[in-house]
Amino acid sequence: xxxxxxxxxxxxxxxxxxxxxxxxxxxxxxxxxxxxxxxxxxxxxxxxxxxxxxxxxxxxxxxxxxxxxxxxxxxxxxxxxxxxxxxxxxxxxxxxxxxxxxxxxxxxxxxxxxxxxxxxxxxxxxxxxxxxxxxxxxxxxxxxxxxxxxxxxxxxxxxxxxxxxxxxxxxxxxxxxxxxxxxxxxxxx
Numbered sequence: 052x053x054x055x056x057x058x059x060x061x062x063x064x065x066x067x068x069x070x071x072x073x074x075x076x077x078x079x080x081x082x083x084x085x086x087x088x089x090x091x092x093x094x095x096x097x098x099x100x101x102x103x104x105x106x107x108x109x110x111x112x113x114x115x116x117x118x119x120x121x122x123x124x125x126x127x128x129x130x131x132x133x134x135x136x137x138x139x140x141x142x143x144x145x146x147x148x149x150x151x152x153x154x155x156x157x158x159x160x161x162x163x164x165x166x167x168x169x170x171x172x173x174x175x176x177x178x179x180x181x182x183x184x185x186x187x188x189x190x191x192x193x194x195x196x197x198x199x200x201x202x203x204x205x206x207x208x209x210x211x212x213x214x215x216x217x218x219x220x221x222x223x224x225x226x227x228x229x230x231x232x233x234x235x236x237x238x239x240x
Contacts, residue, residue: 054111059172062165064122068111072104078133078157085158089194091218118142120177124169134160137173148184161196167203178232189215189225201228
């Protein structure tokens, strides 16, 4: 049983609990070599069921507080394997009403439009259910596939930060993109 599920045309987006650690571990194992270029260095215990269960438990706790929201991507009618995830983190309310977006897709599922579809649905959920105004995503200039996703989504390019994040043992430059909730309710009345 999944914590919560959302559908798009071809995908099912699910919030997972610690009992789904095997699914997540399998996903990370399948993509271990592929993600090295884009992820921070991982500790050895990252690739253990107990670590993934702990992480899912923590993420579920933060979701319930309204601070964090990760959706694991599945092809519709196939709960046997996750093909990626989208993550809305550092959710801040008050006058800011904003968060960061991160995303990853299984190497075997790239160039099929799944990520664009999943993010479109995720943005809709975050704007509608969390009432946020702005979602920011940061992308390395050499990550051409991710830049294409931002373009297909119509994200606004806001700027550039030199040496923004420490990834794979070096500081990486990033472009900043954002999208805004033009249909938001007035939360300050």
